[in-house]
Amino acid sequence: MLKLLCLFGLLTFGQITFAQTSFNEILPIYAENSMATVAETTSAPVDVLAVLQDVMDELHSIDEITTDIAVLLAHQIEDEDYFAEVLEEINLIATETTETAFTECHEELTEEVIAVLCRTMRTQQKSIKRPRFSYAENTLMELAGVDPDNSTSAEMRQKMEAFFKANYKCLECRSIVPPFPEGNYLKQLASGNYLRQFQTFLRGYRFPVNIIDESDGCTVLDYVDAKIRTTPPNAPNILEYLQKVRALLIREGAKHANDLGGRC
Numbered sequence: 685m686l687k688l689l690c691l692f693g694l695l696t697f698g699q700i701t702f703a704q705t706s707f708n709e710i711l712p713i714y715a716e717n718s719m720a721t722v723a724e725t726t727s728a729p730v731d732v733l734a735v736l737q738d739v740m741d742e743l744h745s746i747d748e749i750t751t752d753i754a755v756l757l758a759h760q761i762e763d764e765d766y767f768a769e770v771l772e773e774i775n776l777i778a779t780e781t782t783e784t785a786f787t788e789c790h791e792e793l794t795e796e797v798i799a800v801l802c803r804t805m806r807t808q809q810k811s812i813k814r815p816r817f818s819y820a821e822n823t824l825m826e827l828a829g830v831d832p833d834n835s836t837s838a839e840m841r842q843k844m845e846a847f848f849k850a851n852y853k854c855l856e857c858r859s860i861v862p863p864f865p866e867g868n869y870l871k872q873l874a875s876g877n878y879l880r881q882f883q884t885f886l887r888g889y890r891f892p893v894n895i896i897d898e899s900d901g902c903t904v905l906d907y908v909d910a911k912i913r914t915t916p917p918n919a920p921n922i923l924e925y926l927q928k929v930r931a932l933l934i935r936e937g938a939k940h941a942n943d944l945g946g947r948c
Contacts, residue, residue: 789854790827790847797823802857805872806864808881818881837888844889852892856899866899868892871907874929882929886936893938902948905930905938 804820811822814832825832828847830840848855856868864875870891873882885891894903902910912926941948 790851792827793851793854798854801855802859802872805857805869806861806876808876808878821881821884841888841890845891848889848891852895853898856897858899865907867897867902867907868895868904870895870904871897874904874908874911874926877925879925879928883932886932893933893936894944896941896944896946896948900948901941901946903939903941903944903946905933906940906948908933909940 801820801823804818809819811817811819814822828843830843832840852868857866857872860866864872869885873885896903908926908930915922
């Protein structure tokens with residue numbers, strides 16, 4: 685994140701005219717932590733877009749770049765044309781990062797394995813090897829290198845989170861089998877009335893909550909909200925369940941695709 689801070693510490697009059705309130709008053713950047721001296725930040729022009737790209741390359745995740753940055757930039761850049769250029773570049777980088785990051789699946793995630801995982805995620809078929817887990821959950825743990833019999837909860841969470849972040853695109857269900865939609869595992873669990881399993885994947889394994897699925901361009905929050913809108917009032921139990929799912933999602937920072945630069 686140091687580079688991210690330095691992105692703003694390095695903005696200069698050569699490319700950006702500062703507003704009256706300096707960014708340092710909002711978020712101090714101390715000299716000992718900065719990559720540039722005061723003289724450098726006020727005399728030598730810096731290619732902000734190049735620094736932003738460098739930051740993105742290092743972080744490998746658009747999740748690390750929030751809309752707060754754009755808000756801060758908006759207060760610092762008086763040149764509207766240049767500000768528009770920066771925002772356009774941010775959107776471009778976000779799109780490229782989303783499309784190119786983690787494109788290689790785990791070597792054992794063949795089409796057959798992915799199909800079986802999707803099917804058993806929907807049915808929650810029990811694992812013969814470890815009956816306390818579903819077949820899908822146990823298989824995913826094995827793929828992630830997790831030994832649940834000899835791992836702490838923190839170790840399991842760390843490995844599962846890393847595995848899902850690296851392979852979520854490869855795990856998307858590509859078929860519709862009512863009531864299950866296309867899309868990521870959170871959508872499948874939400875559709876199957878599997879609240880406990882939904883909580884486990886969401887909070888226990890930190891399955892990415894703001895995935896924009898390729899199949900429909902929507903996040904799980906988009907999906908749940910759509911289900912709530914289309915569920916009739918004479919189905920109070922279903923509505924209550926969906927509201928619980930939605931509350932869990934909001935607590936974990938879930939957003940709509942439109943708020944993430946997508947279009948659902």
